[in-house]
Amino acid sequence: MERDLVDWLQKTLPPHPLLRVGLGDDAAVLSLRQTADLVVTTDSLGDGSHFLLNEAEPRWIGHKCLAANLSDLAAMAAKPVAVVVSVMLPRGHADPLALAKGLYRGMLPLAEQFETIIAGGDTNVWDGPLTVSVTAFGQPTDRGALLRSNARAGDAILVTGELGGSITGRHLDFTPRVAEALLLHQRYDLHAGMDITDGLSLDLSRLCAASGRGALLDAAAIPVSPAAQQLAAADGTDPLHHALSDGEDFELLLTAPRETAEAMLRESPVECGLSIVGEVTARPGMEIREADGHTTTLEPTGFWHG
Amino acid sequence: MERDLVDWLQKTLPPHPLLRVGLGDDAAVLSLRQTADLVVTTDSLGDGSHFLLNEAEPRWIGHKCLAANLSDLAAMAAKPVAVVVSVMLPRGHADPLALAKGLYRGMLPLAEQFETIIAGGDTNVWDGPLTVSVTAFGQPTDRGALLRSNARAGDAILVTGELGGSITGRHLDFTPRVAEALLLHQRYDLHAGMDITDGLSLDLSRLCAASGRGALLDAAAIPVSPAAQQLAAADGTDPLHHALSDGEDFELLLTAPRETAEAMLRESPVECGLSIVGEVTARPGMEIREADGHTTTLEPTGFWHG
Ligand SMILES: [Mg+2]
Ligand SMILES: [Mg+2]
Numbered sequence: 001m002e003r004d005l006v007d008w009l010q011k012t013l014p015p016h017p018l019l020r021v022g023l024g025d026d027a028a029v030l031s032l033r034q035t036a037d038l039v040v041t042t043d044s045l046g047d048g049s050h051f052l053l054n055e056a057e058p059r060w061i062g063h064k065c066l067a068a069n070l071s072d073l074a075a076m077a078a079k080p081v082a083v084v085v086s087v088m089l090p091r092g093h094a095d096p097l098a099l100a101k102g103l104y105r106g107m108l109p110l111a112e113q114f115e116t117i118i119a120g121g122d123t124n125v126w127d128g129p130l131t132v133s134v135t136a137f138g139q140p141t142d143r144g145a146l147l148r149s150n151a152r153a154g155d156a157i158l159v160t161g162e163l164g165g166s167i168t169g170r171h172l173d174f175t176p177r178v179a180e181a182l183l184l185h186q187r188y189d190l191h192a193g194m195d196i197t198d199g200l201s202l203d204l205s206r207l208c209a210a211s212g213r214g215a216l217l218d219a220a221a222i223p224v225s226p227a228a229q230q231l232a233a234a235d236g237t238d239p240l241h242h243a244l245s246d247g248e249d250f251e252l253l254l255t256a257p258r259e260t261a262e263a264m265l266r267e268s269p270v271e272c273g274l275s276i277v278g279e280v281t282a283r284p285g286m287e288i289r290e291a292d293g294h295t296t297t298l299e300p301t302g303f304w305h306g
Numbered sequence: 307m308e309r310d311l312v313d314w315l316q317k318t319l320p321p322h323p324l325l326r327v328g329l330g331d332d333a334a335v336l337s338l339r340q341t342a343d344l345v346v347t348t349d350s351l352g353d354g355s356h357f358l359l360n361e362a363e364p365r366w367i368g369h370k371c372l373a374a375n376l377s378d379l380a381a382m383a384a385k386p387v388a389v390v391v392s393v394m395l396p397r398g399h400a401d402p403l404a405l406a407k408g409l410y411r412g413m414l415p416l417a418e419q420f421e422t423i424i425a426g427g428d429t430n431v432w433d434g435p436l437t438v439s440v441t442a443f444g445q446p447t448d449r450g451a452l453l454r455s456n457a458r459a460g461d462a463i464l465v466t467g468e469l470g471g472s473i474t475g476r477h478l479d480f481t482p483r484v485a486e487a488l489l490l491h492q493r494y495d496l497h498a499g500m501d502i503t504d505g506l507s508l509d510l511s512r513l514c515a516a517s518g519r520g521a522l523l524d525a526a527a528i529p530v531s532p533a534a535q536q537l538a539a540a541d542g543t544d545p546l547h548h549a550l551s552d553g554e555d556f557e558l559l560l561t562a563p564r565e566t567a568e569a570m571l572r573e574s575p576v577e578c579g580l581s582i583v584g585e586v587t588a589r590p591g592m593e594i595r596e597a598d599g600h601t602t603t604l605e606p607t608g609f610w611h612g
Contacts, residue, residue, distance in 0.1 A: 025451075025454050025500070028346045037336065039334070046394055046437075120347065122350055126355040129433075131434065
C-alpha cells in the first residue's frame with residue numbers, strides 16, 4: 001500500500017527548486033536559502049476528534065489537516081516553505097489507498113496556493129482510527145516571527161474575519177490566513193499574534209498569559225458569523241457565546257498600538273475583514289463590556305482538544 | 307491537560323542556543339546557522355502496531371518513537387538538530403498526563419545524547435489508541451546526505467551490528483546509529499545507505515530499486531543476532547530468516563567500493579561492528595548464496611507496516 005501511494009505521490013507532487021531529495025529516501029532534503037530562523041509547527045488530527053471520516057470527504061479532511069498547520073505558520077507571520085505528512089490509515093477501511101490519495105488531493109491545491117513543498121511522509125495501516133499528522137516549516141520575514149508574548153497594555157485587539165459556528169462547515173474548508181498575516185505584519189507595527197483555534201476567549205487568555213497582560217473585550221464589536229447566528233437561533237443560545245467559544249475559526253488574533261489598529265481598519269488591506277474587538281490591559285485577567293455598558297469578568301471557555 | 311504538560315515541559319526541556327522560540331507559541335522558531343540543506347523525516351507510531359502500551363513502559367515507547375526518527379536521520383548521515391512531537395493520548399487512560407510525561411522522559415535523555423532540541427509539540431486526548439508522531443530535522447555534513455539511490459555495481463554491501471529478533475526487546479531500547487553514520491560517512495567513501503527498519507531483504511530491495519541495481523547476498527556473512535537464534539530455536543525456524551525479515555533492527559545498510567569496505571572492516575571504527583554481507587550487482591533482482599554454495603533468488607520479505 002505505502003509503495004503504491006509513494007509511486008502515486010512521486011508522479012503527482014510537483015517538483016520544487018528547494019526540494020533536493022523528495023519522497024523515496026529515508027528523509028527529505030530541503031535546500032534552504034541563506035536562512036536565519038526556521039519556524040516549525042506540528043498538529044495531529046484524528047477521526048472522531050477533528051473530523052468525521054464517515055461524514056467528510058477525504059480531500060476536505062486532507063485540506064483541513066494542512067490548513068490547520070499553515071494557520072499556525074500564519075499565526076507567526078511566517079512564509080510556508082514545506083510540510084511533511086504522516087498518515088495512519090484504519091485497517092478496516094474499504095480502500096485505504098483511495099483514502100490516502102483523497103487526503104493528498106485535498107492538500108495539493110492548498111500546498112500549491114501557498115508555494116509549499118510536500119516534502120515527505122510516512123504512511124501506515126493500523127487498527128486505530130484515521131490520524132493525520134502534519135509538520136510545517138516556514139521562514140519569518142525580515143520583521144521576525146510574530147509572537148504571542150509581545151502584547152502591550154493599551155494595544156488594540158484585532159481579529160480577522162468572523163467568529164463562531166465553524167462546525168457547520170468552515171472548520172473543514174477554511175483558507176488559512178497566511179497571505180493576510182504576511183501582509184499585515186509587513187505593513188503595520190503588529191505587537192503580538194496567534195490564530196484562533198480554540199475560541200476567542202480561550203486563545204486570547206493564552207495570548208494575555210504569554211504577554212503577562214489582561215484584556216477588555218467589547219461585546220458589540222466582536223464579529224459574529226452568520227453560522228454562529230444560525231446555530232444560536234437553532235439552539236436558543238447567545239450568538240456571542242458561539243463567537244467567543246466555538247473554536248476552529250482559524251482567524252488571526254492580533255494586537256497593535258491603537259493608532260496602528262485604526263489605520264488598519266481605515267485602509268482595510270485584507271478582503272476577509274478586520275475588527276477591533278477590545279484592548280490589552282496592564283492588569284491580568286479578562287473582562288468583557290456588554291452591549292448595555294456593564295463590564296463583567298470573562299472566563300476563558302472554548303473548545304479544548306485535551 | 308495540555309497546559310499542565312506544556313508547563314512541565316517548559317520546566318523540563320533544556321534550553322538550546324539554536325532554539326529562539328520554544329514551546330508555548332503557535333510554532334517553534336529555530337535559528338539555523340548558515341545552512342545549505344535541511345534533512346526532514348517523520349514517523350508516526352501507534353499502540354498495537356509499533357508498541358503495546360499495556361506491556362511497555364511509556365518512557366521506552368517515547369524512546370523508540372524518537373530513536374526511530376533519529377535512525378532515519380542517521381540513514382541520511384545527517385546530524386540531528388531538532389524534533390517536534392505530536393501525541394494523541396487515549397481518553398480512557400487512567401492518567402494521561404503521567405503517560406505523556408513518561409513518553410517525554412524516554413525522549414529527553416536520547417535528545418540530550420544527540421544534542422537534539424525538542425522544539426515543540428502538540429498534545430491531544432482522543433477516543434483512539436495512543437499515537438506518537440515525531441518529525442526530526444537534521445543537517446548533512448560537508449559530504450552531503452547519504453542517499454539510497456547511489457549504489458553502484460560491484461559495491462560491497464555492509465551492515466552494522468546484528469540482525470533479527472528485535473521483537474524480544476531491542477525494537478524498544480535500541481540506540482540509533484547516528485554517531486556511526488556520521489563517522490563512517492566522514493571517514494569512508496560510502497555510496498549509498500539507509501536504515502534497516504523492515505528487514506534486510508525488504509530494505510535492501512528498496513535500496514536496489516532506488517539505485518537501479520541488484521544484490522547478491524552471502525548467507526554465511528549475515529550477522530544473526532543471539533535474539534534471532536533464540537527465536538529460531540523456540541519456533542523451529544531458520545535464524546537466517548529472522549535476520550533477513552524480522553525488521554526493526556534500526557541498523558545501517560551501506561554500500562561502498564569493495565576496497566573501502568575491506569578497509570572499514572580492518573579498521574573497525576565502530577563499536578557495534580560491521581559486516582560485509584554481499585555485493586551490488588548490475589542486474590536488478592536479489593539473490594542469496596547459501597552456505598552450501600548454491601545461489602537462489604531472494605524474495606523481499608519483511609515486516610511491512612502497511
Ligand atoms: Mg529509513
Ligand atoms: Mg495556533
